[in-house]
Amino acid sequence: MKSVPPDSTTRRYCLAIWFLLGCTTLLLGCEYIRPTMNAPLARWDAAYGYRATNFPPSHTGSSDSLFIVASFSGGGARASALAYGVLRELARTSIRWEGVDKRLLDELNIINALSGGSFTAAYYGLYGDRIFQDFEHRFLRKNWESELRARIFRSPSNWLRMWSPYFGRAHIFSELLDEALFDGHTFGDLVARHRRPMVFIHASDMLSLSRFEFNQFQFDLLCSDLSRLPISVATASSAALPVILSPISMTNYAGQCEYQPSMLLLEHNHTSLGKQRAHELRSYLDPKKRPYIHLLDGGLSDNIGMREVLENTAFVGDLESTFRSLGAKRIKKLVYLVVNAETSQDPSQYTLNKIPGFLRVSQALVDIPINRYSADTLELLEEAIQQWRMQLRQRTNVAHGVFTPDADIYYINASLTELTEPEEVARLMNIPTNLALTDEEVERLLHAGSRLLRQDPEFQRLVRDLQEDGSPGGPQ
Numbered sequence: 392m393k394s395v396p397p398d399s400t401t402r403r404y405c406l407a408i409w410f411l412l413g414c415t416t417l418l419l420g421c422e423y424i425r426p427t428m429n430a431p432l433a434r435w436d437a438a439y440g441y442r443a444t445n446f447p448p449s450h451t452g453s454s455d456s457l458f459i460v461a462s463f464s465g466g467g468a469r470a471s472a473l474a475y476g477v478l479r480e481l482a483r484t485s486i487r488w489e490g491v492d493k494r495l496l497d498e499l500n501i502i503n504a505l506s507g508g509s510f511t512a513a514y515y516g517l518y519g520d521r522i523f524q525d526f527e528h529r530f531l532r533k534n535w536e537s538e539l540r541a542r543i544f545r546s547p548s549n550w551l552r553m554w555s556p557y558f559g560r561a562h563i564f565s566e567l568l569d570e571a572l573f574d575g576h577t578f579g580d581l582v583a584r585h586r587r588p589m590v591f592i593h594a595s596d597m598l599s600l601s602r603f604e605f606n607q608f609q610f611d612l613l614c615s616d617l618s619r620l621p622i623s624v625a626t627a628s629s630a631a632l633p634v635i636l637s638p639i640s641m642t643n644y645a646g647q648c649e650y651q652p653s654m655l656l657l658e659h660n661h662t663s664l665g666k667q668r669a670h671e672l673r674s675y676l677d678p679k680k681r682p683y684i685h686l687l688d689g690g691l692s693d694n695i696g697m698r699e700v701l702e703n704t705a706f707v708g709d710l711e712s713t714f715r716s717l718g719a720k721r722i723k724k725l726v727y728l729v730v731n732a733e734t735s736q737d738p739s740q741y742t743l744n745k746i747p748g749f750l751r752v753s754q755a756l757v758d759i760p761i762n763r764y765s766a767d768t769l770e771l772l773e774e775a776i777q778q779w780r781m782q783l784r785q786r787t788n789v790a791h792g793v794f795t796p797d798a799d800i801y802y803i804n805a806s807l808t809e810l811t812e813p814e815e816v817a818r819l820m821n822i823p824t825n826l827a828l829t830d831e832e833v834e835r836l837l838h839a840g841s842r843l844l845r846q847d848p849e850f851q852r853l854v855r856d857l858q859e860d861g862s863p864g865g866p867q
Contacts, residue, residue, distance in 0.1 A: 424555035426562060429641045430619040432610070435650040440607030441578045441617050443501070444718040446587050453587040455719045456795070457488055457498040457857075459726040461588075462696030463508025464765075465630075465689060466732035467824035470507030472531050472833050473732045476840020477805055478515060479523065483841075486857045495854075501717075503696040505593040505689025507824070508730065509629045510572070513622050516590035517576055530572060531833050535826035538571070539564055559637025565627035572623070578605070579618035593689035593696065594628040597638055601671040602692045602699060603684065605629075612675040613641065613684070614648035628686040641684040645676050652676065655707060665705035672706075695768045697729060701775055710779045714793045723795045726853060727776065730840070731806035733765060734824060769804070776802050803850045805843035815839075 438444070448454045463474040481496035488498065504512035510530055515522045542563050543549055552558050569575055581590070592605040603609065605625040610617040628639040656672055674681060693699065707713045714722060780800050789796045810816050819839060822832050844850050 424552050425557040427642055428620070428624050428639060429610070429613070429615045429617075431642075431644040432614045432616040432648040432650075435611060435614065435648040437611075440610070441582050441589075441605075442607045443589050443716075445582060446585065446589050447718070449586065453498050453500045454489060455500075456721055456723045457726070458714070458719060458722045458724070459495075459499045459728060460501045460700065461499060461503070461728040461730060462700075463502060463504040463512050464696055464729075464731045464733065465506030465508060465694045465824075466734060467507045468531065468535070468826050468828045469819075469822045469824060469832070469836055470730075470732035471511045472828060472836035473805075473807070473840045474504075474508050474511040474730050475522070475526060475531065476837035477728075477730045477844055478511065478840075479837065480841040480844045482520075482523065484854065486854070488857060488860070495857075499588045502588050502590045503593065503699045504590060504629075505693065505696055506630045506632070507732065507826075508696065509592045509626045509689070510568075512590045513592060513626055514572065516581055516588060517573065517584070517622065519584075519586075527833070531828060532830060533571075535567075537827065538567060539826075542567055557640075559639075561627050561631045561636040561639045564630070564636060565621070565623045565639070568627055569621055569623035573621065573626075575621065577619055577621050578625075581622070582618060591699065592625045592629050593693060593699065594625070594631070594639075594686040595689055595692040596671070597685040597687050598681070599671055599674070600687075600692050601668075602689070602702070603628075603686055604699065609672075611648075611650055612645060612652075612672060614644040614646065614650055615641065629689040631686060632688040632690075636688075638685040638687050641686065643675060643678045643682050643684060645678040662705045664702055665708075668702045668706040693768060694733070694765045695729060695731060695772075697727070697772050698768050700727065701768070701771055704775070710782065711793050719793055721795050722793055723798055724801065724853070724856070725794075725798065726801045726803065727772070728803045729769070729772075729805060730843075731765070731769075731804070731808075732824075732836075733806060733808060734820060769806075773802065776800055799856075801849045801853045803844070803847050803853070805840065805847060807839065807843070809843055809847070810839060811846075 453459075461477075464470050466473075478496065481499065482494050484495040486493060486495050486498075502512040502516065511522075511526070514526055514530070539560070543553070543560060549563060553560070553563075589606075594603045594605070595601070596603045605617065605620070605628075607617050624639065627636070630636065631638055652673075656669060658669075675684070689696075704710060704713045707716055714725075783794055783798050783800070786792065786794075786796075807816065807819050810819070815835075819835060822828070822836070828836075
């Protein structure tokens with residue numbers, strides 16, 4: 392008996408059934424594409440992991456007596472290039488300190504970094520001087536935007552993964568960074584290097600837009616082990632600008648590792664800035680209210696990278712207590728170095744009498760608050776440094792303090808707006824804050840980093856004072 396071919400209606404019905412089954416299978420499969428970015432901490436140990444007390448001073452490297460705290464701002468690849476230019480100039484600056492000939496770069500103790508600046512900081516923290524051999528071709532002169540687009544649009548497997556509500560563009564960016572820049576290294580590898588600088592990468596907590604720092608103190612609150620986290624996850628989180636990249640989420644394991652909060656975290660007698668920071672940190676201790684921490688670009692909470700200095704000092708209590716908590720001893724010269732690839736609005740974009748488009752409005756909604764907040768941060772930092780200098784002069788008991796009797800503070804501002812040539816400033820400001828630079832733009836930014844450092848009056852004062860201290864017959 393001959394089989395009867397199905398009519399067109401039956402065929403369409405079967406195709407619809409298979410289509411629905413395929414979609415259901417796809418959605419069920421996507422449900423299980425749910426990456427857990429951070430691992431739980433088996434048992435809390437106040438001496439464990441990536442924290443400043445595990446990075447002691449050294450005779451040939453960074454000492455405590457000359458203590459440099461730098462910040463690398465956000466601003467895409469232009470921020471990465473500017474920070475690299477400053478690092479290169481620090482490496483070219485020879486000094487003699489405590490009887491040892493070295494480079495000023497060798498005394499770099501801490502880098503606070505976010506967004507574009509985090510790539511340079513993390514690479515230097517991981518590889519040291521190797522950065523001067525391969526960072527330009529591995530990062531600065533590479534079109535990361537085209538690489539990311541290719542991964543998203545030319546990979547069917549990524550099409551499927553991105554159907555998942557738990558997986559986004561920032562995860563793909565993290566994978567790209569892991570393979571092409573950070574070689575699979577984790578924060579545990581940074582601990583194993585056992586040498587400064589400490590690199591504190593900042594992201595922004597989506598709930599409160601407060602700073603989220605990638606150090607073990609922050610992860611203690613989550614009962615999470617930072618040592619097992621890939622460096623690429625931290626840098627991708629720090630660069631997760633809304634609309635362009637998706638947030639990255641951390642799991643909150645609080646209450647599972649026997650963590651004991653410090654009295655500083657529990658007490659309420661801080662200044663207003665300290666109270667706010669304590670409140671933000673305490674919020675992580677309740678995993679029922681905060682089972683997941685969603686992270687965005689670090690520039691949304693502090694695009695300069697120096698808010699950490701102000702808030703942590705207010706949280707700990709004062710300058711002396713802050714550096715004691717870091718394990719520092721007998722600081723003679725404390726240097727704050729701001730590397731700021733800030734942008735400014737281009738008036739030519741608003742001369743036409745027509746409604747700005749979606750992209751222009753989105754950019755303004757991000758850039759304008761960031762720039763205004765950054766200006767406030769720099770002003771507060773200058774005021775705080777003036778107060779700290781006065782406090783150092785007015786001390787009465789200095790015999791056992793963190794700072795020496797003749798301690799001084801230097802504030803070096805390597806911001807693009809500090810350049811004096813208007814045409815050059817305009818050219819630099821027109822470099823977009825994306826992840827793709829031309830060779831000419833890279834060269835301009837590297838040159839700007841060197842010039843900003845050399846022409847800064849406080850940098851010149853520091854080098855002059857170091858020469859006097861290190862000269863024959865000078866103070867040692």
